[in-house]
Amino acid sequence: MVRLLLIFLIFIQQCTLNAQIEANYSKNEHWLILPADGQNILEPYINDSSLISYADVFYIYPTVFTDKKNKSWNISIDDNEQRKKAKRVTRLQSSAWAESGRMFVPYYTQANLRSYSNLENGGRQALLKAYSDVKKAFTHYLENFNNGRPIIIAGHSQGSTHGMLLLKDFFDEKKLQEQLVCAYLPGIGLNEDEFESIPLLKNEMQTGGFVSWNTFKRRYKTKKFKNWYEGKATINPVTWDQKKYADRKLHKGFLFWDDKMYAQSFHTHLEDGAIWISLPHVPFRSLAWTLDDYHIGDVNLFWKDIQTNAKNRVLSFRQKEIAKSQKP
16 A cells, blocks of 8 residues: 555656646746846847847747656756756857847747657657747747847757748748748758748848758768758858858857857868868867767857848848838
8 A cells, every 4th residue: 555655656746747837928937038028148249239129039949958867758848957058058049149139039848859869759749849839939929029020030959940840830931921031040951942932041141031051070971960961951151152161261250168259260161961160279179079060069150150140131131121112
């Protein structure tokens, strides 16, 4: 009898640990960043606020739920550990777009990292469950905050997966594409013809489409590369076109873990679905050899390049809108 009681108590405890609250984006606490009360974590990265009154950025953070011991497929948006990790990566990544518009970042019921390697055994459902929160957050954003403003969609890895689905559900062959400045979707493999009406942008000033890249070492032709990225849509995030090579003198800046910017840090090569870079010129650079690839740095390796490009695209978008309004 005592043994049965213990088993029951353990079961109840596990159910409590795995309980996931329903996302409600009318509550500020279900947003990591809202312009009204959450922009403060990005303030140290904002020196030019001239575009913030004009455009919006909807950013989706990458996978922070990587616990192999936790058997749950999804983690609740009120999980404290997830929130800490999400806040840290959001500060380092979304800050690249912080000068390009008002920032919106939802917490979401994120899928565990194992989902990508177990798509047919629960992973796909976990990712779709995560996306259902992102979709709900974006719908709330459109209905309550957008008011016709230009939009940047930005993400990385799992965040880019959800960003891709947002494009398909809200922008592709839909009127909202007219408000799309650019979707920055690094860290996943996308086909160049992934969308019906949303093109891969191959010029640094183009708007209304998407860009994507995946960063590797020189010896990048790993099993992971062949399974996920080979032949996929890629631009060079230093030149923002499909040039095969960019000298490190063109590299604008890598935001490193010490929160310092390192410009002219590496040469950049584009080849068959991958960006591979030379060993970055940063402190403790020899430690970079311990990484299998540079996926974790897809955004921060090109932080200053992204910041400059995003602002230029917003300016280009605004110039086009002004030109339209002046036509008779």
